[in-house]
Amino acid sequence: MLRVSREDRFHSLYVLCLGLRRGELLGLRWEDVDLDSGTLEVVQTLQRVGGELRFVRPKTENSERTIPLPEICVDALTEHRRRRFVERSDVWPDWDDHGLVFPSRRGTPMEPDNPHRSWGAVRQAAGLGEIRLHDMRHTCVSLLLDLGVPPHIVREIIGHSDIEVTMTICAHASLDEKRKALRRLGDSLQ
Known part of the structure; x- marks a missing residue:
């Protein structure tokens, strides 16, 4: 884009x-x-x-x-x-x-x-x-979280009043992220 x-x-x-x-x-x-x-x-x-x-x-x-x-x-x-x-x-x-x-x-x-x-x-x-212009804010949150930025810092950058908004509305996990997380969980259980 x-x-x-x-x-x-x-x-x-x-x-x-x-x-x-x-x-x-x-x-x-x-x-x-x-x-x-x-x-x-x-x-x-x-x-x-x-x-x-x-x-x-x-x-x-x-x-x-x-x-x-x-x-x-x-x-x-x-x-x-x-x-x-x-x-x-x-x-x-x-x-x-x-x-x-x-x-x-x-x-x-x-x-x-x-x-x-x-x-x-x-x-x-x-x-x-069909992504909306406003969806780019959600993309920003997801990218910052993927980069390991702590959620409270992401919330301050975006200007959300509540960290729950940052985490539930904007933080969309990709299939690859889910796969990596569950792979790590599986590895830790073996």
Whole structure:
């Protein structure tokens, strides 16, 4: 998916959706991102409230968090900033700056369904079947757990209020993982 989306306008959004909710991504401002230190602050989300797009506090207290960014995220955001500067220059007189990392083509808050429109083509080209954009958060949790990251750290990265949510909703064991676990159990019983 990351290779396929490299030239897509939403590539950096797809990179970051491995840990952030859609509303968190669309509410993210450049002032919340420090590319030099490689961190990102989740302090607001973009939600539809009463038919209007509004910036609101994150879903839960634990959703407000600081996320250290791996190099792949810093690189994607750096390139994204460069591309948005060009996009902004092309429509300068009509640009309505809100300081958003992922604005509309005019600088205003983006309609939440817009990333989904290009996601279908990216998903198909990457052979991901019917996976939803939000499912990438689940993928992030599963990958972190597979890498041996303790569940409480994964919960903090993802911003879940309860570790049970992290473990039951997002941690999907593959057939190979189950096979390895039961093989280890079988070996220990012999």
